[in-house]
Amino acid sequence: MTAHGADVQDGDGQVEADPRAESKQSVEVPAARDRARAIPEAAVARLAVYLRALSSLAEQDVTTVSSDELAVAAGVNSAKLRKDLSYIGSYGTRGVGYEVSVLIGQIERTLGLTRKHSVAVVGIGNLGHALANYGGFPSRGFPVAALFDLDPDLIGVPVGGIPVSHIDDIVEVCREREITIGVIATPAQGAQEVCDRLVAGGVACILNFAPVVLQVPEHVEVRKVDLAVEMQILSFHVARRQQEATAQSEVDGADLGPPGTGDQVPGDVDSANRMVERL
Amino acid sequence: MTAHGADVQDGDGQVEADPRAESKQSVEVPAARDRARAIPEAAVARLAVYLRALSSLAEQDVTTVSSDELAVAAGVNSAKLRKDLSYIGSYGTRGVGYEVSVLIGQIERTLGLTRKHSVAVVGIGNLGHALANYGGFPSRGFPVAALFDLDPDLIGVPVGGIPVSHIDDIVEVCREREITIGVIATPAQGAQEVCDRLVAGGVACILNFAPVVLQVPEHVEVRKVDLAVEMQILSFHVARRQQEATAQSEVDGADLGPPGTGDQVPGDVDSANRMVERL
DNA sequence: CGTTGTGAAACAATTCACAGCG
DNA sequence: CGCTGTGAATTGTTTCACAACG
Structure with missing residues (x-):
């Protein structure tokens, strides 16, 4: 019904409960499965x-x-x-x-860190550059094995030692290099398309920096890092504190109406949410 | 006892329950406080x-x-x-x-987005650069108003339109420019020191990209974005799936011992965790 | 009628507190 | 004795399901 199987992916917490594991159908394979499942x-x-x-x-x-x-x-x-x-x-x-x-x-x-997980970074903007640049992601364990962008000027240019490939080649390159984890550092618009290609290329795990909710088949795991959301959560806490502080002096009784908390800027949240466009 | 008041900060989930709000002492200010608290x-x-x-x-x-x-x-x-x-x-x-x-x-x-939240970015490495560079963070609402680094070559150089200041000046610059949110994009070693200065400069909210658990007074809110942790969580899910897949064929019965899941690389997790050093 | 808003039930995570053991 | 490991209690979150209502 809702997004078909976008598992754990959760705005912030990402500690979402995860629907699999129910297996209403039968009570199969209880022991071995549970080791990790539990x-x-x-x-x-x-x-x-x-x-x-x-x-x-x-x-x-x-x-x-x-x-x-x-x-x-x-x-x-x-x-x-x-x-x-x-x-x-x-x-x-x-x-x-x-x-x-x-x-x-x-x-x-x-x-599962005893196994190597090859990483592909898609979107070699500022962030993608940053990710690709410290030679080999978390050094050992998560080697960056492929980079993708659509900018013709970037194709073939080595970044962090690896030449950038074109996003049209995602599927084949990912298969060739046995990419396990795809990192999406593209603008929001391209993200779903890129995601689909990564999935088609056999990538089972995606780390998404683009501010969109990705639709993926249920066997694919998505985690999201969302700067705008993080900032807004912090903003909420600032607001709450101020509110508490003022509430402190009024002792009690306030209700709705201008919940004044030092308004200042009309706030262009649209553009706020377009961020990462070229992070 | 434990870290004195490192509130919400949580490795991943960050949806941690938050110790404040108990107020065992008395049942003060219930209404106004609850608006946001609830x-x-x-x-x-x-x-x-x-x-x-x-x-x-x-x-x-x-x-x-x-x-x-x-x-x-x-x-x-x-x-x-x-x-x-x-x-x-x-x-x-x-x-x-x-x-x-x-x-x-x-x-x-x-x-609380009706209020402006000025942001300072500390650590103008690859990531800091990336953050500073798209003119004005989430465009409106979260203007980047200060940048800091310790590299003499960077001081004074404008990045994304704002000249980089020296981290020794964090306290005064943050006060001057009324910084609300500090973003730490430094290597792990410097992070706590930077954090302390931000707090001394009146910053109440911190977004931490450095792979360390920051110690902060309880009135300061910390949120963490941790690439290594994200990757490792994805790794876990890959491992779990493979395990399930193999468990499927064996039907049942397996226990501990070489929990074979295609081991390959010994895995240098230390260096993995040093990442962001120069993200 | 269709959709919201919400108690109540189900589920998940955290904390407590202590038995068990080296 | 001190610290681990864990059931039981608590607290928090999600889902259900339906009454209320424009």
């Missing part, structure tokens, strides 16, 4: 954060951490951290803590 | 998405939408959309739908 979306996101904290500890030659220490480093509370870790197994020692290297290994395994 | 974080994020969809409709001279139509455009289901809209008031007409312009106005008001 991990809540929200926990997966945090595992990546823990991994970073752990890597940092490893660099400082720390060999053991307690849930409390790691929790502080990752900016969460220790109960949540322990619960999250419990989803991937029992690798701690009671009374002691976790061995850093073990935890790193287990999280990497869980996140 | 809106769930998750809904706020979506309001921004609806706003974009609505702006797009307005551009096409559509004057009225039903919750179903808007829901499709925004990539959510209509029940959620109606519930979200209900948090900001009752602006629909039963049997008809919503007037686009009214809804735009109300969402803008709720998100």
Whole structure:
């Protein structure tokens, strides 16, 4: 009914519950499937954060951490951290803590980081340039293996060591180079078209910087990074605080009507939302 | 105890519940406060998405939408959309739908977009450049009013029309130009220091692209955009799918041990996490 | 009539609190 | 003893389903 299967993709939170997993039809393959399935979306996101904290500890030659220490480093509370870790197994020692290297290994395994994921970046504007430029995305693990744009002046020009291909060749190039993850850094208009081609090229995961809701078949995973949305959420919090502050003095009683919060600019949200056009 | 007040900031989801609002002490200021407070974080994020969809409709001279139509455009289901809209008031007409312009106005008001929010970008590397370069962030509403870096060669050079200042001047420049939102696009190492200065300069909201958990006083709102985390979440989903696929054929029974999912690269996650260093 | 607005139910995530164990 | 791992309680979010209403 709604967008046919645009799974997790969620304006901001992206910790959306995910419709698959219901399998109303039958109760098949319960065990093996659950290994990974059972991990809540929200926990997966945090595992990546823990991994970073752990890597940092490893660099400082720390060999053991307690849930409390790691929790502080990752900016969460220790109960949540322990619960999250419990989803991937029992690798701690009671009374002691976790061995850093073990935890790193287990999280990497869980996140599928033991496998290489070739990345394609589409849209070599400012952002695409930025993404392509630090030699090899997250260095190891996510090598940038293809770049695409439609600007004739860019085709063939190497950016970050990789020559830019034309977006008309997305399908074949993605197949050839076995691209797993597509990053869309194009203006909004082109994004859906690009997305379709990536999907046709066998790409199963898309990271979308364009301010549009992409329609994808359900086997494709989309995550969205949306600058405009982020800014607007921050704006909301500024507004709320001011409101609280003024509410504080009035004590109570206010209702609707000019909810005055220092209006100033009429606000051209259209153009705000056109951003990333040439990020 | 844990990071002193690093509010919403959450690895990925960022739809974290937020500790304030408890006010165990007394049941003060219930009405006025609730107007904004009552809106769930998750809904706020979506309001921004609806706003974009609505702006797009307005551009096409559509004057009225039903919750179903808007829901499709925004990539959510209509029940959620109606519930979200209900948090900001009752602006629909039963049997008809919503007037686009009214809804735009109300969402803008709720998100505090009727006020100008001056933005400072710190770290004029590839990403900072990209951010500064499309003349005036989300065009209206979020003007970029200051840029900072520590590279002597960059100081004074105008980027996107604004000369770069030195990060040592963050505090005074932010005060002068009344910066509301700080965007951190520096390498990880410098990020906390930069953050502290922004806060000292009166900045209440921070959008953080650096892969670190920032420590901030509780009145400061932090949101994080973390490329490495996004990639790793996608990686997880790839892995899960493959697992499911293989589990499908084995029917059942597998357990731990080499959870083979096509291992290939040992994976240098450290460097992966150092990314954005010079995004 | 068709669509909104919303209680109530279902589901998901977080936090609590403590048993269990090295 | 201290810290992990986890059921149970709590809190938050989504979905359902329908009464209200223009």
